[in-house]
């Protein structure tokens with residue numbers, strides 16, 4: 236039985252052996268990982284923490300410490316990961332919402348420009364599915380209004396705009412090393428910044444974090460072995476049938492640890508960062524074929540990233556304009572062994588914890604809702620074979636006929 240996971244990074248036996256050997260060289264591995272990240276993404280400083288969510292909370296706390304204390308609002312796109320508003324609220328700040336452009340999935344830049352920035356600390360990008368936003372334009376709007384930019388590249392490690400890496404724009408950016416990301420060390424988040432002053436504030440915040448401890452490393456190693464085995468399409472059906480794992484489900488939660496990165500995982504990080512280009516290249520190739528073969532199916536729309544962007548397609552998102560049909564496509568793809576996903580279940584302005592703090596106009600914004608009803612994401616990772624792509628295209632053509 237073959238079942239393709241929605242997203243993932245192949246981990247080899249040699250990687251697991253290297254991680255096990257690295258148990259006595261955590262410091263050295265951590266240092267190598269740090270240097271490799273800074274040189275790969277062209278930044279002066281990077282910090283490793285327990286997750287992308289923790290990274291966002293810490294960046295916001297640091298930017299808050301460096302800024303006017305009256306600036307307590309953070310602007311997010313109406314369609315992004317639920318972890319984003321959760322991290323903002325965990326940092327003690329208020330979420331503001333700006334609508335998205337349904338073609339690029341990034342901000343509707345005209346709307347962004349017209350926002351009242353008087354209490355705004357920061358604008359957050361989304362770079363969803365490995366497609367970089369028009370980050371230079373968002374950066375210009377942020378600078379023009381005297382607010383910070385936090386470049387969230389949790390889903391876009393290796394993606395570029397104008398030859399610069401997503402995550403390296405603005406005052407600070409972040410990458411995620413969680414299980415469904417461009418590369419994974421099972422958990423982890425990376426903060427990037429080019430600025431010494433921001434790095435100083437981040438060093439203070441990160442210095443206060445508790446260590447994750449040896450029991451966490453043992454558990455992470457076990458998870459790594461299971462992940463490496465069960466991501467394989469011949470075995471993925473097993474975890475896929477275990478409802479308690481909650482694979483693919485999105486829940487809003489502000490309850491997550493903000494801790495140091497488990498240095499034991501750095502050995503895997505160094506090896507996978509070395510293969511990031513190759514892994515992303517497989518995704519880009521699969522996305523290119525999907526785009527060519529899916530073009531022109533009635534009732535669907537393909538995404539068009541910003542012109543100056545080089546996407547890395549963590550997943551390939553397709554819009555199926557009718558929600559009922561979208562849901563039937565997902566069910567049929569899953570039946571055929573392809574774990575397609577509806578991504579986030581709703582707009583950010585419809586999350587109850589967020590909605591209560593929004594203006595009437597923000598609460599009504601339609602763009603995120605439309606995307607939440609229409610998006611279907613297809614897997615692009617290196618385990619996806621040509622015949623899987625053919626199955627995806629056949630199902631969508633059949634269901635949308």
Ligand SMILES: Cc1ncc(COP(=O)(O)O)c(C=O)c1O
Nearest residue numbers: 286287288316318387389411413
């Ligand atoms: C856009 C975005 N930002 C932030 C995060 C948080 O990253 P993590 O899962 O490592 O906490 C995610 C996670 O999926 C994400 O998709």
